[in-house]
Amino acid sequence: MALRRVLFVAFVWFVALAGLPARADTPDAALAKLIDEAKAAAVVPGACEQPGLDRLVRIFCDGRIRVGVREYYPLFGTREGQVRSGYDVDVAREIAKHLGVEPAFTRVNAASRIPLLADDKIDLTIATMGHNTQRDTQVRFIRPHYYRSETIIVGPKGLAIKDWPDVASRTICVTIGNGSNAQIVSHNARLMLFDEAGVLPDRLRDETCALVAQDDSFFDFYFTEPAFAQAYDRKFGFAQLPWGMAVALTGSDRLARALDLMSQIFHRDGVFLDVAKQNRIGLGFLELQRAVWNRSECNTDTGAANPACVLPALSAVLEPTRFAPQVAAFEAWLEKHTGIAVQLPMFKTMPAWQLFRAGIINSLILVAGALVATLLFALVLGALQSSRSFLLRWPARALTIVLQSSPVVLTLVISAAVALALFPYSSAVAIGAAIVALGLMNGANAGQAIGEAMHTLRTERGGPPVPTVDLFGRAVSRSATQIVSFLVNAAKGTPIASFIGAPELLSALTDITSFASGRASTYSLLLVFYVCVVIVVVWLCDRLRIWLERRQMVTA
């Protein structure tokens, strides 16, 4: 009898032990328990007036959940009069429905969606917010992520762009501060910067931009327009970024846990997918997530903490330089003592510092190369134009006229096009093409001056003597002022090499400002750098001119 009773008790415990984990393991059971506890806490008399109340309990106290959503983000959060629509808005409605409360919407934008949470003006933000490690210190992100965007390259259908090698040396229009800009830069594409994403489709239409890069979620709306979809297509995507709903870091533990579980369930049961279909946004990520959250190891109450199931946050922290603290201290000191807020992003992070350093070195190489090339082409074309042979003289003159007739940008582009037909794209090829173009343009003019000086020397001698090295040397000395003027012009023209992708300082700083702040101080520094370089070149060229003129006086 005693044995039977012991066996019975043991059986009951076994059943209980076997049954309990099964119930606690499912996200549904864990969520139901959490909601029940919060509802119970909310109905305790006086509980709702207590300070420090968890937001989940307060939501049941108020019978509403305050959600921050966007109002001008097509397909995700828009408002016409009192009617709100979009994927984010509908996800908020599903959450409110699951909790059995009403959603109360507040307008947020990229700048306000985090501060409004911290100020307890909203309980939850669902506002197209990418989850990166930097934001992890500001808000608590809900896992699993409710959507994922990626940056896509969009351009005219006729343009054959399939992958990164096809964009090298091309210009891509982007918005300042977009996290994926650094990746575009690393593939040798040039950036044209814009403040607002909203202008990008217009710049495609008016053909200012041949290619633009922006979130696929942004272009989802435009691809619903037949005219846009007919003219443009998505070339390829990169820089996937998970989007997270977020709650405040403090006082939201239970709410965050409930939303984690709810997000799991919504993925598993296809709720997110259905809402996405209704709003005509991309489904790829949600279909993948549905499969993930139906897997047995993920469909548990601890699935949201399982690294095999959830996606990591994007690492947005750039490695700082050794001297970043000193630079920050200098910025603070300058602001305190002068009131001028200078930002020097090029000295603070390693990627920016490396770009800046390479930019300065490449600029100096470019200036030196352009000066040497100008001098060389001037002497060669000057000699050809001084020749007595018609066959040498006229082609040189024709080339000079063509080069004089071509705007500098066009000559650079032609030089780059020829270089790229001969060699695969690289920074060295771009710099080389720029040196040749600048040398030819300025050298042709200086060469013409040498030719004209030779002509005057011959006239002074009363006839056309055979050109000799001595006479040519005197012609060079006589045209010293012109040569110097075109050497200075070549040095001044070097920044335009950035147009064909030469990674000189202007190009490097444009890249740095595309992912860092401090545009005003960065471009001021750029201007000072180039003015100083040109002043040094002017000084050196003046020395050269004086030497040439003295030489002329000695030989006269």
Added chain:
Amino acid sequence: MSRISPDFVPQLLAGMVVNFEIAAIALLIGLAVGGLLTLAKLAGGVRGAVATTLIGLMRAAPTFVVMFFLLNIIPSDATLFGVHVAPSGIMTVALSLVPYAAAYVADNGSEALRQLRDGSPLGALLFLPNVTRAFFVLVMSSSAGAAIGVPEGIAVILREAELMPTLGDKMVLFAIGILCFGVTLQAGFALMRLLQRHLGRLALRAR
């Protein structure tokens, strides 16, 4: 050879009008700023020293860098006394050419005033062909606007070239561009030479 878009030539001509527009704005502002700098320079003293330094700096400032400087330093929503003052793309390119134009005007203006003081009004009038030369240099330099999306002539050519599959096709387009700009430039220089000759004849008659 791929087919060039039928709109290409009209668009190129419209783009070249933008080049002329930019050059005209830059020259007008350059004349005003350069004129003031000339007067300050000739006045001597501290004002003269400041003007000389400013002219030197303007001469040394690369146009392309000045353009990016202006583009990035003036906020797109900048206002002055409630008036929106952020320059358009065309205006940004024009303003970036002003340092060159002003320095050129100041240099040539000083020389013209010196000629005038020396009793040679016709020598001073040589300022006119020199300004004409500067105008055509500005037209060619305004092609830098292509880098910031200004729809000028070179931007039109480059846009069309993007759609050309081979280097040969692109070269044909580039040749059309050189021809259009070249004819304009050579016509400008011919005009300048005519003006110089006319002034020369006037000078001879005056003697």
